[in-house]
Amino acid sequence: MRGIGRLLFWIGGVLTVICIAGGIILAVSGFTRLAETASISHPVDGPTQIDLEAGDQMLYYVPGVIDPTTQGSTNGSGYGSDDDSDSPDYVAAGSAGCSATGPAVVEIRPGGTKHTSSSSGGTRVSDGGFTAEEAGTYTVTCSPDAGIDVVVAPPTNVGGILSGVGGVLVGVFGALGFGAVTLLGLILWLVGRDGMKKHGAL
Template sequence: MKSGARVLMILGAVVAVLSIVVGVVLAVVGLRPATRIEAKSIPVAGPGNSVEHHFDADEKIVLYTPGTNGPYQESPPRCSITGGSVSQTATPNSSVTLSGVNQVSFAAYTIATAGTYRITCDRSGVTIAPPLSVGGILGGVGGILLAVFGGLVGLVMFVVGLVVTLARRRTPRAPGPQGFASGPVPPNRAG
């Protein structure tokens, strides 16, 4: 059984290390696009609540407005896009934090042809950003969970193996084969 406890210790260490390494890699790769959204965000804050920006062909954009998840308390802003060919797509139900403000999506578009477009909205506070990658977010969260729970499982396996190994070292060993007693032999008192 000594080897079983050692195998459990080694297996636990391997599971813990692999879970943490793979989990961290998945988390970084999965969550990196979410952090890029703020870097690529464009506030619609020019004169008349409008902005001009160059978009590439087949680029997807989402319009966000300050708010929280769930139904709007008021109607969402109305925006128009001019300057080229654009098609409205299904609006993803997503929220992001941009510049410290929680924002919810209210419209989504695909740019058909590359060019400079003007986005004009009926009120301020609108932000243009790329859509969130649901797969990336799920991969990032899955990586965090793998690192935490896989690391804990590996650690528990290692500790159990270590405890069993240490417990076996402390238990007294059974005496060897019974031999003759050494030392003075008591006299035979036959009577």
């Protein structure tokens, strides 16, 4: 019993430390990427220049309003998708009317895959965008509908969200699970040692 307990104690302890450390690394990495993505936003008020790397994607976000045909349904859209549950569907409150120029622009037409994001207590919906095929400086110009303000930003970093939440879950549940194994091992170790003392083996 003492040998099994000692083995469980050390294995559980090592795995607990690994889960906590791995969970922290995953969470910090994911939430850092999410914060970096959220910080790359540019309100468009006249021609706006943006420095981009090859392959970067930027979307034109406008204020969103709840689609009355889906209000109260459980088939609304969320971050970067239109199949999340328990949230109403949002549609653009107006047209962004934007275009981009630069080294190599590939336009994303409005009405394609819709992305939503929440900032400053409001929900914004993408109304088109573009992909930078080459690195360089790109200029965005918008002529939105009356009363519509436009923000240019990357799509929501879903990978960052999953990594951050996954890191927290790995750290918490891994520590609880392997912590229990460590505690069990310690109990068996101590009970086995006391038993050996009583029988004069120690």
